[in-house]
Amino acid sequence: MSSFGRYVIFLGSLLVRRESFKTYYKLVLEECIQIGVNSIFLFMLVSTFIGAVTTVQTAFNMVNPLIPRFVISQVVREMTVLELAPTVMALIYAGKIGSSMAGGIGTMRITEQIDALEVMGINSSSYLVLPKIIASMLMYPLLVIFSGVCSLVGGYVVGTAIHLVTPTEFVAGLRFGFNPTEISVALIKGVVFAFLISSISSFKGYFTKGGALEVGIATTEAVTASVIAILLMDYFLVNILLS
Amino acid sequence: MIKIKNISKSFGEKKVLQGINAEFEKGKTNLIIGSSGTGKSVLLKCIVGLITPDEGRVYYDLRNFTEADKDMRSEIRREIGMLFQGGALFDSKNVQENIMFPLDVLTKMTADEKLDRVNDCLKRVGLENINKKRVSEISGGMKKRVGIARAIVNNPNYLFCDEPNSGLDPQTSILIDELIHEITHELDITTIVVTHDMNSVMGIGEKIIFLYQGHKLWEGHHEEITHSGVPELDDFVFANKVMSKMRNSL
Ligand SMILES: Nc1ncnc2c1ncn2[C@@H]1O[C@H](COP(=O)(O)OP(=O)(O)O)[C@@H](O)[C@H]1O
Ligand SMILES: [Mg+2]
Numbered sequence: 001m002s003s004f005g006r007y008v009i010f011l012g013s014l015l016v017r018r019e020s021f022k023t024y025y026k027l028v029l030e031e032c033i034q035i036g037v038n039s040i041f042l043f044m045l046v047s048t049f050i051g052a053v054t055t056v057q058t059a060f061n062m063v064n065p066l067i068p069r070f071v072i073s074q075v076v077r078e079m080t081v082l083e084l085a086p087t088v089m090a091l092i093y094a095g096k097i098g099s100s101m102a103g104g105i106g107t108m109r110i111t112e113q114i115d116a117l118e119v120m121g122i123n124s125s126s127y128l129v130l131p132k133i134i135a136s137m138l139m140y141p142l143l144v145i146f147s148g149v150c151s152l153v154g155g156y157v158v159g160t161a162i163h164l165v166t167p168t169e170f171v172a173g174l175r176f177g178f179n180p181t182e183i184s185v186a187l188i189k190g191v192v193f194a195f196l197i198s199s200i201s202s203f204k205g206y207f208t209k210g211g212a213l214e215v216g217i218a219t220t221e222a223v224t225a226s227v228i229a230i231l232l233m234d235y236f237l238v239n240i241l242l243s
Numbered sequence: 244m245i246k247i248k249n250i251s252k253s254f255g256e257k258k259v260l261q262g263i264n265a266e267f268e269k270g271k272t273n274l275i276i277g278s279s280g281t282g283k284s285v286l287l288k289c290i291v292g293l294i295t296p297d298e299g300r301v302y303y304d305l306r307n308f309t310e311a312d313k314d315m316r317s318e319i320r321r322e323i324g325m326l327f328q329g330g331a332l333f334d335s336k337n338v339q340e341n342i343m344f345p346l347d348v349l350t351k352m353t354a355d356e357k358l359d360r361v362n363d364c365l366k367r368v369g370l371e372n373i374n375k376k377r378v379s380e381i382s383g384g385m386k387k388r389v390g391i392a393r394a395i396v397n398n399p400n401y402l403f404c405d406e407p408n409s410g411l412d413p414q415t416s417i418l419i420d421e422l423i424h425e426i427t428h429e430l431d432i433t434t435i436v437v438t439h440d441m442n443s444v445m446g447i448g449e450k451i452i453f454l455y456q457g458h459k460l461w462e463g464h465h466e467e468i469t470h471s472g473v474p475e476l477d478d479f480v481f482a483n484k485v486m487s488k489m490r491n492s493l
Binding site: 019023107108111112113115116118119120121122 | 288291292293316317320321323325327328329331332333334344345348349
């Protein structure tokens with residue numbers, strides 16, 4: 001609980017703005033590029049495969065000939081929009097981007113780069129962390145949309161290639177009973193998860209003490225804490241948003 | 244001139260500094276010496292405000308830094324340059340961006356003015372044409388020089404160096420010490436150097452404060468250090484073989 005209190009105080013310290021808007025604009029832009037470059041390939045790989053595998057699995061489990069084949073793509077769509085794109089990808093985002101945020105800030109702490117910023121009169125927490133949080137909240141929802149598309153494309157390509165479903169059936173299934181609010185829910189989840197991952201990881205990195213070993217520990221802790229926060233928040237959000 | 248009055252600091256149960264009083268003079272290299280773990284770095288961090296002391300005050304030329312408001316604090320901070328133990332260069336930036344950084348955040352200079360100033364400082368520390376090198380590509384001694392260039396780029400009135408020659412070979416150590424010493428006199432600034440190296444003490448120690456387990460036990464000039472009459476200081480000074488031979492021959 002005391003660590004939660006420190007986290008809240010840390011978040012407060014980010015809002016004491018000292019640098020110019022232009023400085024933050026530049027930093028946010030740099031972070032966005034960094035995040036995009038570092039994650040896009042992994043996101044594409046994982047979501048395309050999960051989309052493909054889900055299509056195959058669903059098709060093999062549909063033994064009853066009375067169920068129309070377009071249900072396959074409907075199932076893939078629901079799974080993608082509700083859980084895969086926002087939540088499962090958040091776990092991957094925590095492992096890839098969150099850990100590198102914690103490691104990067106932790107290294108700056110133990111090599112006194114953070115002290116150097118403070119001596120120059122810069123609010124180091126807001127200078128280093130705020131751009132990461134804002135960039136994550138901008139980029140992660142885009143990555144959610146991107147992985148959603150990849151997942152559906154993966155399902156379509158594999159499903160039609162091995163004749164589990166015809167192209168017409170697949171597209172019909174995607175449209176059948178589609179509720180657009182699910183997209184909004186996915187994006188809201190995306191923004192919330194991005195905030196949690198980036199702020200928790202930065203927090204863990206920022207308060208690293210010691211040496212290289214402790215930076216490693218902070219990195220692992222950042223991923224663990226982010227994953228737990230994502231799962232709890234997912235449960236919580238689904239209850240609020242879909243009830 | 245920097246004056247500290249009755250500085251104390253504890254971490255939990257551990258009393259790291261206890262009632263330190265001292266005055267650091269302008270235009271001189273002031274040294275804080277003592278063996279490892281005696282609180283030298285903590286004292287330096289208390290002076291620059293990276294650590295808030297539990298008790299005591301720090302004055303920068305009669306300006307009370309400890310109880311200063313936000314504006315006064317940032318005014319004083321603008322006049323501070325600091326060289327950290329490992330250099331603390333930003334590894335996401337190249338050499339030129341590192342040195343320029345204080346100018347970017349603290350001044351309204353134009354890009355050309357900043358570049359001129361950076362090149363002047365690089366030349367002053369004996370480096371040229373490494374502007375675009377990454378921090379990971381340069382040697383330990385060069386990192387220290389770049390660190391010094393970054394510390395002096397905004398014309399500080401106060402310069403702080405934490406173990407400027409740790410991790411360097413003896414020859415490079417002497418060059419770095421001399422560089423700090425020369426810059427101090429050239430710019431007529433108040434410099435405080437933390438060190439446990441007797442070569443630095445004898446080479447550049449114009450005013451020396453000796454710390455022992457959180458207490459100040461002695462202060463003076465390096466010429467007086469060999470006959471201080473303080474047993475703890477003698478242990479520190481003559482721990483070095485060369486120094487102890489020198490004592491025996493006295
Ligand atoms: N942030 C901190 N938290 C707890 N203990 C600290 C902290 N910083 C320094 N110390 C302790 O204070 C003592 C003095 O440290 P330091 O000033 O770094 O020594 P040195 O004289 O070698 O520079 C050490 O025992 C160290 O463990
Ligand atoms: Mg030290």
